[in-house]
Amino acid sequence: MTTIEDRLREGARDVQAAIANMEQRTLSGSPGRPQPAAAFVGVFLAVLMIGLMVVMLRGESASSVNPSRQFGTSDSAGTTTLIEKGEIPGAVLEYWALEGTLQSVGDEEGWLCPAISNEGYSRLTDPGQMPPELEVSLPGYEPLEVYSRDHGPVCHQPHVLVMLALTDGETLELAVDAGMTVWPQVSRFEDCEGCTFVGGPVTELTLNDHPARLHLLAETGHISVWWVDPSGTPMYAESSGLDQERVLELVGSIRIDPVTHRARVDAFQGLQMLSDQESVGVWENGYSRSVIYDIDGNNIQVTTTRNASFNPYARFAPDVEYLELVQVHDRPAVWIPEAGNFLIFGNGIEISIEGAPTLEEALALAEQLG
Amino acid sequence: MPSAIDKAVGIVRVPDSFESFYRRERSRMVGLAFVLSGSPLAAEDLAQEAFAAAYRHWDEVGRLDQPAAWVRKVVSNNAVSMLRRVKAEARALGRAAVGGRWDPIPDLPPASVELWSEVRRLPPRQAESVALYYIAGLTMPEIAEALGCSKETVNTHLRRARSTLAQRLGVQEEVE
Numbered sequence: 001m002t003t004i005e006d007r008l009r010e011g012a013r014d015v016q017a018a019i020a021n022m023e024q025r026t027l028s029g030s031p032g033r034p035q036p037a038a039a040f041v042g043v044f045l046a047v048l049m050i051g052l053m054v055v056m057l058r059g060e061s062a063s064s065v066n067p068s069r070q071f072g073t074s075d076s077a078g079t080t081t082l083i084e085k086g087e088i089p090g091a092v093l094e095y096w097a098l099e100g101t102l103q104s105v106g107d108e109e110g111w112l113c114p115a116i117s118n119e120g121y122s123r124l125t126d127p128g129q130m131p132p133e134l135e136v137s138l139p140g141y142e143p144l145e146v147y148s149r150d151h152g153p154v155c156h157q158p159h160v161l162v163m164l165a166l167t168d169g170e171t172l173e174l175a176v177d178a179g180m181t182v183w184p185q186v187s188r189f190e191d192c193e194g195c196t197f198v199g200g201p202v203t204e205l206t207l208n209d210h211p212a213r214l215h216l217l218a219e220t221g222h223i224s225v226w227w228v229d230p231s232g233t234p235m236y237a238e239s240s241g242l243d244q245e246r247v248l249e250l251v252g253s254i255r256i257d258p259v260t261h262r263a264r265v266d267a268f269q270g271l272q273m274l275s276d277q278e279s280v281g282v283w284e285n286g287y288s289r290s291v292i293y294d295i296d297g298n299n300i301q302v303t304t305t306r307n308a309s310f311n312p313y314a315r316f317a318p319d320v321e322y323l324e325l326v327q328v329h330d331r332p333a334v335w336i337p338e339a340g341n342f343l344i345f346g347n348g349i350e351i352s353i354e355g356a357p358t359l360e361e362a363l364a365l366a367e368q369l370g
Numbered sequence: 371m372p373s374a375i376d377k378a379v380g381i382v383r384v385p386d387s388f389e390s391f392y393r394r395e396r397s398r399m400v401g402l403a404f405v406l407s408g409s410p411l412a413a414e415d416l417a418q419e420a421f422a423a424a425y426r427h428w429d430e431v432g433r434l435d436q437p438a439a440w441v442r443k444v445v446s447n448n449a450v451s452m453l454r455r456v457k458a459e460a461r462a463l464g465r466a467a468v469g470g471r472w473d474p475i476p477d478l479p480p481a482s483v484e485l486w487s488e489v490r491r492l493p494p495r496q497a498e499s500v501a502l503y504y505i506a507g508l509t510m511p512e513i514a515e516a517l518g519c520s521k522e523t524v525n526t527h528l529r530r531a532r533s534t535l536a537q538r539l540g541v542q543e544e545v546e
Binding site for chain 2: 001002003004005006007008009010011012014015016017018019020021
């Protein structure tokens with residue numbers, strides 16, 4: 001009789017074999033993109049160096065959202081540090097850092113997870129090293145309960161506490177940036193053993209003189225805004241890949257429609273419109289961008305990787321800022337000039353045309369290809 | 371920390387070159403990311419991203435006793451995070467009436483596809499424990515160190531994971 005142990009071990013062997021096959025195919029080169037095995041590591045390192053130079057050149061702008069530059073005061077107990085405080089309609093937003101956590105890993109700035117981004121991990125020289133206890137105390141609040149260390153996804157991670165406190169002193173929500181390990185959905189708490197959120201998951205509040213029940217969780221680059229409209233319909237909006245400034249901006253843009261009483265988040269760009277045609281958008285999640293294109297129900301979705309410059313096999317450039325709607329053979333298509341001259345056809349077929357510097361040349365090549 | 375052999379012969383530990391480290395570990399990292407993310411393309415990206423982070427700090431990471439553990443941690447965390455974002459994205463796409471896209475898993479027998487899909491349905495800590503134990507081949511203490519918890523907790527995660535998986539897959543949990 002097969003046991004689960006057998007299945008897992010057999011499954012592990014299958015995975016290793018599948019990966020080996022995938023690597024072999026990759027190294028031997030695909031028909032469209034030959035990739036000599038001998039050059040593989042060299043290509044990776046070369047691309048990596050170029051990417052790093054870009055990262056270094058962009059360093060200043062990237063660090064502008066780094067909360068470590070915004071360190072403010074410490075409370076008397078020395079256990080928490082207020083790093084940022086901002087006003088939003090009806091509420092005060094405070095960002096707190098657990099000082100004990102920050103110092104225990106020996107970061108030079110006393111900040112373990114310096115930004116709401118993956119960068120936090122690159123600064124950890126020993127991710128397994130964590131403080132024995134976490135204590136949280138916020139001035140003006142009762143001692144806060146913290147996740148136990150050995151249970152739940154956040155216990156071992158660097159923390160950034162995001163306290164959304166209403167002006168009347170009520171705690172709206174506590175969100176924890178735990179290095180991408182906070183559950184954004186209430187329903188998932190059932191799977192999160194030992195997880196206890198401080199404050200209610202849903203809290204009554206008033207936004208723009210209209211009642212709403214808002215549930216806000218911000219984690220690493222992710223924001224989920226939950227609310228319940230007056231009819232009791234649960235609604236939510238979400239996005240990710242956001243820096244701290246962006247989170248603040250989004251929180252500040254929550255509005256309640258005076259007619260429908262439905263909340264909406266201005267500037268919420270989960271599906272960002274890039275043109276006046278609502279069917280074209282970019283989903284941005286910090287890790288990848290999906291270009292979504294829809295004409296008459298003819299959907300295509302192309303995912304681009306943020307770190308494409310690091311990946312010799314990536315098919316698309318990391319940043320897609322501009323699209324043009326074109327037609328080829330009377331079929332709708334999307335032209336992404338910044339993505340290295342790729343033409344994407346609306347029926348889901350992707351044709352890449354390299355080295356075509358202009359749309360006209362790409363179209364001409366596409367015409368030749370039929 | 372130098373190994374006992376290093377101490378015995380008085381060898382000063384010389385950090386691996388990044389290239390040799392990359393060559394040696396890449397496949398395993400992709401495998402780990404593959405299991406946690408369910409996507410071979412995403413797995414490659416996750417591994418690349420982790421290696422890129424390691425490369426940026428290779429002066430420090432390369433001198434760690436276990437540089438691979440550092441990269442594994444980044445891969446694992448990012449994979450779990452990515453999976454959550456993908457789910458969020460799928461919900462948003464659903465609202466936008468746009469079909470979601472997810473990569474097929476190549477060359478994986480259906481039984482394994484089902485198995486690892488169920489693993490990804492587990493609570494993240496359990497899924498990570500399973501992946502680190504069965505895919506990365508780590509010992510309990512190594513997993514405990516990677517996850518920042520005790521060996522007992524890892525054991526609990528694995529036991530619960532096996533129990534859940536056995537139930538969902540309709541197989542025996544243990545040999546009677």
